[in-house]
Every structure is written in structure tokens, then in C-alpha cells.
Amino acid sequence: MNGHSSTHSTPNASSSRSAEQVPLWIAGEEVAGSSETTFEVISPSTSAKLWTSSGCTPAQAIEAVDAAQTAFKSWRLTKPAAIRTILLKAADIMESRQEELAGYMKQETGALDAFSGFNLSTTIENLRDVAGRAANIMGAIPQTGTPGQAALVFKEPLGVVLGIAPWNAPYILGVRAMLYALAAGNTVVLKGSELSPRTFWAIGSVFAEAGLPKGVLSVLYHRPADAVAVTNALIESPHVKKVNFTGSTSVGAIIASKAGKELKPVLMELGGKASAIVCDDAELENAAMQCALGAFLHSGQICMSTERILVSRKILDPFATALKAAVEKIFPASAAAPVLVAKAGVEKNAKLIHDAVSKGAKLVYGNLDTQETSAYRIRPLIVQDVKKDMDLYYTESFGPSVSLLAFDTDSEAIELANDTEYGLSGAIFTSSLGRGLKIAKEIDSGAVHINSMSVHDEAMLPHGGVKKSGWGRFNGQWGLEEFLKLKTVSYME
Secondary structure, three states: OOOOOOOOOOOOOOOOOOOOOEEEEEOOEEOOOOOOOOEEOOOOOOEEEEEHHHHHHHHHHHHHHHHHHHHHHHHOOOOHHHHHHHHHHHHHHHHHOHHHHHHHHHHHHHOOOHHHHHHHHHHHHHHHHHHHHHOOOEEEOOOOOOOOOOEEEEEEEEEEEEEEEOOOOOOHHHHHHHHHHHHHHOOEEEEEEOHHHHHHHHHHHHHOOOOOOOOOOOEEEEOOHHHHHHHHHHOOOOOOOEEEEOHHHHHHHHHHHHHOOOOOOEEEEOOOEEEEOOOOOHHHHHHHHHHHHHHHHHHHHOOOOOEEEEEHHHHHHHHHHHHHHHHHOOOOOOOOOOOOOOOHHHHHHHEEEEEEEEHOEEEOOOOOOOOOOOOOOOEEEEEEEOOOOOHHOHHHHOOEEEEEEEEOOOHHHHHHHHHHOOOOOEEOOOOOOOHHHHHHHHHHOOOOOOOOOOOOOOOOOOOOOOHHHHEEOEEEHHHHOOOEEEEEEEEOO
């Protein structure tokens, strides 16, 4: 199967593309999986089969790592200008293929036009931002304490990096998992989600077309049944020098544990339980719309999604009215219910809401019993009076469910926002910048956004969490530094 000949086909056409088996990318070549490891990809929007995908074996995973190790010997010496040229070309190719690439994401994940478009535009911006950063990697010439001795501190690439990315924002998170490592001179094996293999295939396709040397990047996916064997094989390889993982906290703990046993450093961007604090001086219409977007964008399937809206008791009733109106603008009754990528997500959200209501919470928006639902669809749900004994209080719903909680003082709001094991993102709404900054400093989170939603990620701002939301940072110069090591060289004059 030729990567270039199929590059510009559209997913909605009656072309052979949809009927073909999604191949793996191993060392810059498309590789078909064996019949024993293939798997079906189902559309969450229609419940119909989209296509069959190749699944990699542990042996193929090691083949990809070995190719990356070989390619590292020359890629680590590549000049920043050459890296910049490839990354800029990849951005141009992705831009020219936006309709095609968005189609894959919409089909495989149920994403709406706005979110798939945001994914691609953000990824293109990330590529162009990082393209100019490779030349800014600089070491140091520190002072030494020994007369006649001088020293140099070099920043060097690590080697082969394993990047593991999820399905929910596959272009942003998939490219991010390898972009900073590549720009810093490393080679990468990218392991994508089995829920969106065609989308991850497209990433490999873009970089192959951009002229990335063979072996520098491989893109793999596999059957769920092969997850442990393939992942362990990759982490255990002596050539893999660092692992970055974006996904759930529960799986991240497993990945980090395995990497720890192999003494491999990790960068973790995990789950969240973001709070949006709406102060009594907030502009209600903006706060309501931003909270609705933060909670329900992409059906709440974003690690930065707003899971709790903490509202000053003084404005609770008018804010609740404004919030409901905002949700109805985003998801009018005439439109189909939001799609979740997996049946388990619908079941989880329904279970969390039922538990909360059974313990005294009040469902103030949505109706589990009469709303339009299916295995993959559930309408937005807003629950008030959620207490600590309810599962919804602490559990990340990762779906279109949000809790509405009242507070009386800023100190109480801060305490509520920090009462979680997560710390990835948050939001504050107030007309006073000083008040907003004061509250933001007290929130234990990787990011806090004043007067905008909790879902916020851009190329030049460091992104990552604290507590069980992970550690390390993607984006900007901070992202490059994650994939560099220091080497001290001293010499006598």
C-alpha cells in the first residue's frame, strides 16, 4: 500500500480507502498486520464498522525500536535548519489535508466539526512553533572552582523515546507525543489508540510525505488484548530512554510503575477534576458560556474539562439559569445527543449521576430516564448539591456531567477546588484581576485560566499537571527540555 498514492483520498468517498486495512508505520514504511492481530474499528456516531486495522505484535514493536535506534545515530546530528524544514513542510501538508484528516477524527471519535477543526489548527500551530525552537537549544559554560580548569555543559538528545497518546484529541496529543522529542534530536516510537488508528496513521502519513528520514518515527496501534505485551516490550527495550504518556491516571500509574522498574524517566499528563470558580462579581453571560463549553466540549472527554462549577451563593440562581441557557445554545434539543467514544463512558456517567441523586443531589438539567440515549450518546447533565459521600464528587466523569456547588467565601472556593487528587487545569471568573490572581495562586493546579474556560492549550504555554494529574511539561521550550540530557565536560587549560 503506497502512502503517497492514498494521501489525498477522502474518508467519505466510496473509495477503497475506507475498505482497506489501516496499516502500521514501521521505520517509515506502511506495514500490514497479520490476520491474527487485526481488529475492527467502530464508529461511535453510527455504531457501524468503519474499517479493519492492523495491530502490531511485540516483535513488530521491537522492530520499530531497533529502527529508531539505528536512525538516532544520524538524526541526532541533524542541523536545526533541516529539522525546521521538515516540521514546516509537515505543517503545510497537514493544512492542505485538513478536510481529509478531520474526517478520520470525526468518524473514529465522534468529534464535531468545531473540535476536529480546533485539533488540526492547534497541531499545525504547534508544528510551526516548534520548528523555530530547535535552534534555541543551548548549553552553558559555568565557572569552576579549580584554577586552570574550564567546563562545558552540553544538552544532548536522550535517544529513542516512546510516546503513548490517547484517542480524544489525537492530532494534538499524538503529534505532541513525538514533536518535542524529534525537534530535540531524538527518534520516536508513537503508540496510538486502537479507537482511532486511521487518525494516527494519518500522522505517520504526513511526516512520511514531509520527508522525515526512515526510522526516525514509527506509529503503532494494537488490539486491546495485546496492550500489556506490546507496551511492556517497548518499555523494556534497552534502546528506549524515556516514556511520555497522556491518558487516564489509572493507566498512567501502570505505565509509570513499569517504567520505574526499568529505571526509565517518564513524562505524565493524566486525568483531571477541573473546577471553575464563579465569583459574585463575574460577568454572568460569559462565565456561563465558558463553563458550559469547558464542561461539555467534545462531550466532556477532555482531561481539562470542567467537572465542578463552584458558584458564589449570592448569584447561584441567576448563574444556574444562564448556564442552562448556554448549554441549550451549544446542544439544542433539536440536535442529536453528544457522542461518547465508548459505551463504557455512557454507562459511567449514568451510574455517577444515579448515585448522586440517590444520595440527595438534585438533577437540575437533563433527564436520564427520558432523554435521547444510546450505547454511545448521552445529553449534558448538571447536578446540584453534590456532597463528598457521592462518587461524582471525587471521580473524574470524563463525560458530559458537571456538578454545581455553592460557596460563601473565596477561601471556601479555594478549599473546594483543591479538594481533589487531581491538579491539571482550572478557571476563575471575576471582574477583578487582582482577586483572580490571588485565588489562582492558591489553586494547586498546572494551569488556571481567568475569565476563560478550563480547556486551554497552546503552543507557547507549558502544559501539564500536579498531584495525580501527572508531572513534566509539554509545549514551548519546556517541552524540548523534557527530552534533553545534560553532559558536563571539564578540561584543564
